[in-house]
Amino acid sequence: MSKKILMKGNEAIAEAAIKAGCRLFFGYPITPQTEVAETFAKRMPKVDGLCVQAESEIAAINMVLGAASTGKRVMTSSSSPGISLKSEGISYIVGSDLPCVIVNVQRGGPGLGGIQPSQADYYQATRALGHGDQHILVLAPASIQEIADLTMEAFDLSDIYRMPAMILADGALGQMMEPVDFEARTPREIPEKTWAACGHDGKRKHNIVNSLYIEPDELERTVIERFEKYKKIEKTEVKYEEYLTDDADIVVVAFGITARIAKSAVNAARKKGIKAGLFRPITLWPFPSERLNQLADSTKKFLAVELSMGQMVEDVKLATQFKKPVEFFGRTGGMMPSVNEVLENIEKYAE
DSSP, X not given: OOOEEEEEHHHHHHHHHHHTTOOEEEEOXXXXXXXXXXXXXXXXXXXXXXXEEOSSHHHHHHHHHHHHTTTOOEEXXXXXXXXXXXXXXXXXXXXXXXXXXXXXXXXXXXTTOOSSBOOXXXXXXXXXXXXXXXXXXXXXXXXXXXXXXXXXXXXXXXXXXXXXXXXXEEHHHHHOEEEEETTSSOOOOOOOOTTOOSOXXXXXXXXXXXXXXXXXXXXXXXXXXXXXXXHHHHHHOOOEEEESOTTOSEEEEOOHHHHHHHHHHHHHHHHTTOOEEEEEESEEESOOHHHHHHHTTTOSEEEEEESSSSSHHHHHHHHHTTSSOEEEEEOOTTOOOOHHHHHHHHHHHHO
């Protein structure tokens, strides 16, 4: 029988990672994700793991690079400004084809900004988390149960495709508490890590982990090979949720905590006779463009709702190929939209 535990989102991230076999965590404290590191600090000694508070975010991500090269499951977590500091190291990890999990519990920005929830790191996560031609897997949970499930899924996906995976949460999800069942998910089959630099006892050739390619033709080849892998991921690993979209005249597109608010607004709109629906991307990269494009053939309008000045809305427009109007409503700076505010925008654009 499964057992549900009442936990904060940040605590669930750490517990789920340990459940997935992560025994190495390198991080640096920053609000609102500090409980992730605190939970690891308490739990890792009990499972023969290692939790290190590095001297900086830059040091932490380079520790992740070194640990990942051995084939061990490793994680780091931070919040928006800290992720910016990690960006160079993340690019090195991508260029070395190494798996790891990175958590961003987003806060308002730019700059030091504030410590309240935000989704304004969407561009950073999906477009430019590091320099060069690259992508990372980006998963956006909307509940504490999903935080746990997607953290475990992130480790599996990262190992299968030999690339970093990010959990893109926010300050609200990190701090709120809900029941969690850590047995709810079935692990995926992981390929043998024959590439790992972990000693060989003279039984095989040396494995070299590297992201430097002096010859341009060699670098081009490795980047093209990586993008072939990305094409496969875009076909096989897209995740999303739909709610009342079958007959919807207006489809609200939202992710993470905002999708929960939007769902209540959709229910309120239905009670008023407005045919509203909700489309929630779970993978932000790969983005569920194909399904959104299909919805554009049946609905009349889209409304993107975000905790930002408008970032995901650009992907909605690209996905739907401008077949139907795409409107936007957002709050930023750590402000959360109310159900009534989203409902007012649904009513406004449904007319």
